[in-house]
Amino acid sequence: xxxxxxxxxxxxxxxxxxxxxxxxxxxxxxxxxxxxxxxxxxxxxxxxxxxxxxxxxxxxxxxxxxxxxxxxxxxxxxxxxxxxxxxxxxxxxxxxxxxxxxxxxxxxxxxxxxxxxxxxxxxxxxxxxxxxxxxxxxxxxxxxxxxxxxxxxxxxxxxxxxxxxxxxxxxxxxxxxxx
Amino acid sequence: xxxxxxxxxxxxxxxxxxxxxxxxxxxxxxxxxxxxxxxxxxxxxxxxxxxxxxxxxxxxxxxxxxxxxxxxxxxxxxxxxxxxxxxxxxxxxxxxxxxxxxxxxxxxxxxxxxxxxxxxxxxxxxxxxxxxxxxxxxxxxxxxxxxxxxxxxxxxxxxxxxxxxxxxxxxxxxxxxxxxxxxxxxxxxxxxxxxxxxxxxxxxxxxxxxxxxxxxxxxxxxxxxxxxxxxxxxxxxxxxxxxxxxxxxxxxxxxxxxxxxxxxxxxxxxxxxxxxxxxxxxxxxxxxxxxxxxxxxxxxxxxxx
Numbered sequence: 001x002x003x004x005x006x007x008x009x010x011x012x013x014x015x016x017x018x019x020x021x022x023x024x025x026x027x028x029x030x031x032x033x034x035x036x037x038x039x040x041x042x043x044x045x046x047x048x049x050x051x052x053x054x055x056x057x058x059x060x061x062x063x064x065x066x067x068x069x070x071x072x073x074x075x076x077x078x079x080x081x082x083x084x085x086x087x088x089x090x091x092x093x094x095x096x097x098x099x100x101x102x103x104x105x106x107x108x109x110x111x112x113x114x115x116x117x118x119x120x121x122x123x124x125x126x127x128x129x130x131x132x133x134x135x136x137x138x139x140x141x142x143x144x145x146x147x148x149x150x151x152x153x154x155x156x157x158x159x160x161x162x163x164x165x166x167x168x169x170x171x172x173x174x175x176x177x178x179x
Numbered sequence: 180x181x182x183x184x185x186x187x188x189x190x191x192x193x194x195x196x197x198x199x200x201x202x203x204x205x206x207x208x209x210x211x212x213x214x215x216x217x218x219x220x221x222x223x224x225x226x227x228x229x230x231x232x233x234x235x236x237x238x239x240x241x242x243x244x245x246x247x248x249x250x251x252x253x254x255x256x257x258x259x260x261x262x263x264x265x266x267x268x269x270x271x272x273x274x275x276x277x278x279x280x281x282x283x284x285x286x287x288x289x290x291x292x293x294x295x296x297x298x299x300x301x302x303x304x305x306x307x308x309x310x311x312x313x314x315x316x317x318x319x320x321x322x323x324x325x326x327x328x329x330x331x332x333x334x335x336x337x338x339x340x341x342x343x344x345x346x347x348x349x350x351x352x353x354x355x356x357x358x359x360x361x362x363x364x365x366x367x368x369x370x371x372x373x374x375x376x377x378x379x380x381x382x383x384x385x386x387x388x389x390x391x392x393x394x395x396x397x398x399x400x401x402x403x404x405x406x407x408x409x410x411x412x413x414x415x416x417x418x419x420x421x422x423x424x425x426x427x428x429x430x431x432x433x434x435x436x437x438x439x440x441x442x443x444x445x446x447x448x449x450x451x452x453x454x455x456x457x458x459x460x461x462x463x464x465x466x467x468x469x470x471x472x473x474x475x476x477x478x479x480x481x482x483x484x
Contacts (some may be wrong), residue, residue, distance in 0.1 A: 080481030083205035
């Protein structure tokens, strides 16, 4: 059984609000950049960059980060995660990085992403923006910007789709009995 | 990946080759940074077991293993128990008992990695076995071609020199054909076995004809030790017929690239001006070798036993 949690309008509104919050908290866009975690976070980071540009009339750099090499579950997975591109075509040292992901769950991906960023340079700050916070944290990690908080059961699955993937913009909750 | 080992390109599917090349792109990013190391295979152990001399391949594997955060031991043969008569399998079992997760092996006899792969739980990576295969060289060559040309399919690729004794050539033929390239072999009849035609390659016994219109030229090292066995009369004569010179390179496509697995015999199979010239990608091959070997180790680590 699946349930729609957000449609394309809901997602757009959430992204717009998050863009405003990012600008407000950082008092503008000075030394600010966005880094999306592969793959869902990358689309979201690009959209946030477009929104921020619309609001502030300033281009802010956006990159993508693959965390496969930094995961803590390589020994227990069935197969190695597919390695996607890390493209951060700007110097991150002394920048404020807003790390962007689609779903915040255990927090382990964010831990891996922070380690990966620290190996690339020394940002002055790392903030976290997620479209969905579904709870069940296993590490002391908290998002600075959240599109929507959704209480879930551990057995459920949250799926975020984007038009960039050839699907419609949508957030879906897959119930346990389906899996 | 289907197997815990990398024994040869012959055993790989096209999809597996492409997966290795795609994964290697990610590692190429890593080795271009200030911090060239990732924690991916922390706690694993790599043993370099080289029964034949090698500097570049062994160093490349060692760097790849270190940049994945594995611990590396070089089990060099002249100082080990092998000289005391320990059997190959015993040596390998000992290495495994020491805790090796990866065993990188080079041996003068074809098939040695395959034998060890059956006996051992560790991942065996073939770093060259006799005249059989040298799979990571072919993978780094494919990676380099793809990077330079954007694709491999439909490219005209010539391999020049001692095909008969070259494991590099053999692995490259398997790989390039699986990836859809048109492969030509160029060299004297004594160094190209007739039956190799069955793999779907074209054979040229004339350098000028062979290089005309190619996108990629892969020069092989002429193995001096073969000269005594009468495969070619002299290095001078070899060089006269098969050396890559400016005049011959001019017959290839204008944007052709020149490759060599190293170490080069300058002036014998390739002139220095070309080896160091703008069409040469020889040093890039060396750099890409680390990324490709990291990708192989990373993917093999994920195969369940």
